[in-house]
Amino acid sequence: MNKHLLMKTIKYILSSILLISGIYACNDDWDSHYSQEEQVVNNVNITVVNKSAVDYLQSQPELSTMYQLFSETGVLDEMIEKDLLFTILVVNDDNALSRAVVTDDRTFLAKSHISDISLSPSNLSDGQRVLMWNGKYINVSKVENEDNATSISFNGIAVKKITKVNNGYVYEIEDYVETPKSLYELIEGLGDDYSIFREMIMERNQLTFDKEASKIIGVDETGSNVYDSIFIVTNPYFEAQGFNMMSESLSATVLIPSNEVVNRALTVARQNLQEWGMLREDSILENWTFQSVFFDKKLSKSDFEANIDLNSIFSKQWRTTVQQVDLENPVSLSNGVAYYVTDMKIPTNVLIYRVKDYMRWYEYLSEEEKALYFDNENLTFDKMETKVSEWSGWPGVFPNIINRVVRFKTTDAAIKEYTLNFTAFSYDEKNKVTTPYKIPPGEYDLCLGFEQKMGHDVEVSFNGEYVGTVTASQLTKTDFHYDRGGQGYPEGYDVNKATDKKKTNYDRDGGKVGVITIEGTEPVNVVIKFHGINASKCCFHHWCLKPTKNCY
Incomplete structure (x- = not known):
């Protein structure tokens, strides 16, 4: 069969198929x-x-x-x-x-x-x-x-x-299909009543030029390509926590505070700090209001009711018995769930990272102040001594400090005991003003620093309540040796980034004696009682109150 005949045959077959198809298409x-x-x-x-x-x-x-x-x-x-x-x-x-x-x-x-x-x-x-x-x-x-x-x-x-x-x-x-917005879309679309929270998230966005998705639409006078630019919105701040709120595969929870809720929480926090005579950077307070409300799992009403504490993706503590959330009206999201916050409290353990101060201020006090703040039995001042001159474990980032101690001897060596009722105070070196601390209610770790190998036991009480005994045996170790050992470091100090060879000795909390609780609703003065047993001398370095998770 020649080529012309073959093509004619194929056309005939196709026409027949189309005709048959048309007949069926017109048939009921x-x-x-x-x-x-x-x-x-x-x-x-x-x-x-x-x-x-x-x-x-x-x-x-x-x-x-x-x-x-x-x-x-x-x-x-x-x-x-x-x-x-x-x-x-x-x-x-x-x-x-x-x-x-x-x-x-x-x-x-x-x-x-x-x-x-x-x-x-x-x-x-x-x-x-x-x-x-x-x-x-x-x-x-x-x-x-x-x-x-x-x-x-x-x-x-x-x-x-x-x-x-x-x-x-x-x-x-039978009804409209509801396709919930993502967590990101919900936040992005929040109205003016939620602008503070919304902008805290949006301002951390980053626009990245997507060259692959962008089309070349011309060339400029320098010969460079001009693109119909496409940008990708990312939020590295959250993604660093493994939390991509734009991802549909995310299963998350967000708690949304209104401007009224945020402002009320900040106002109360600042008033408290002023009453306590303490300072805290606004950025820390403001950051907590959004860092505490994102969770990497979908939380139900029962999760809030069954747990006292929930930990956010930024490791911030959300105490369900204190914070107020509307659990009856959850907002379904394509990648999680949202709830609206009706009242928010910035926790005391956020307002106060720690209260730490030194006994070395003794040398600057008047005789009346010494009698007031270092009220004692059977102690006589011996001397002030600098054990370590100015240094920093992370030079250029953290300030220089000194290890300076105050030493006492027993007045009557035959008694071999002493009592020191120390009222905690702050000392303003510039203005030479002494002010008693006022510590708000809550639970704290009481940490202290003495000197290694003091050779005697020290019973410790806090505002009239016995806390614990630091034994002579414990004092042979370094936990209570000045502030080189014991619990944590100053806020933000990263021992992995610090550079000094003795970086682990820098400005620590000191040894933990026990946990104390300040009851009531008002801040109080602090009296730490030291009772030395079998002692002929003593040495004091610092005291520290570190809020626990229950200091909320």
Whole structure:
């Protein structure tokens, strides 16, 4: 067979196929055949219409509400421009009007009902996820009933009717599909009443130029390419905690405080600090108000009720018995859940990192002040002594300090005991002013520094309550040796970054004697009683109160 004859034969075969197809397309039996192939859904056959999706929506009076939604939000124009295959979810007027979704983002709502893929019932599977135009996934449920009919739902909303149009499928459902915003989208869209919290997050965003996604649209006068630039929004501050609030795979919780809640918490915190005679940087207080409210798991009401403390992604403590959250009205998110905070307290252990001061101020006191703050029995001042001159474990970052101690001898050596009732005070070197400390209620670790190998036991009491005994045996070690050992370091001190060879000795809390609790609601003066047993001399370096997690 020559080439010309072969081509003629092929054209004849194709024409015959097209003719046969046209006959079936015009035959009423074709719709019936198509429906049988597709499956029965809720005992309703698929309707096939020879119209585009846009034309079909416009032709159905009972879908006028959805048509208006798609039209006013530009979805219809976008469908025509794309000229693709679609899956569209619609709600008839009866349901749309009676179950209207309360939202200020109608474009987001409209785009949650359309997908750039044509999905027939036979191509849907139980548990499938479908990406919609608003960038959110909806979940497909497909269950075969006892009568062999198949029930389909999207995000739990049942399908009532299916129509196959020329460029896809239209599924009529019983209610609007809700595709929650992501955690990031929720925060980004917060109104002016939440602007403080919103901006705390948004100001940490970073725009990164995406060269791969950007198109070259010309060349400038230097010969460099000019791009129709695409930028990616990231938030490295949160991502450093392994927390990408823009990711749909995240499962998280955010607690959202209003401007009123944040400002009230900051005002109370500043008033407390002023009453206590203490200072704290505003940035620490402000940062806590957002660092404490992000969690890397989805928390339910029962989680708040069953746990006293929740720890945020920034390792900040959220005490559920103190902070107030509206647990009755959670906001579902595509990657977690949100709750609104009704009242917030910045914890005492945030306002106070630690209170640490030195006994060496003794040498600057008047005789009256010495009698007041160092009230004692059987002690006589011996001398002041500098054990280590100025140094820093992290030079250039942390200030120089000195190890200077005050020494006493027993007045009557035969008694071999002494008592020192020390009233904690601060000393202003510049103005030469002495002020008693006022410590707020709460639970604290009491830490002290003496001198290694003092050779006797020291019973310690706090505001009249016995705390513990530092034994001569303990004092042979370095835990209570000045402030070289014991508990932690000054705030922000990273021993891994410090450079001095004795960096682990720098400005520590000192040895822990025990836990003390200040009761009541008002700050109090502090009296630490030292009772030395079998002693002929003593040496004091510092005292320290370190708030515990219960100092909230």
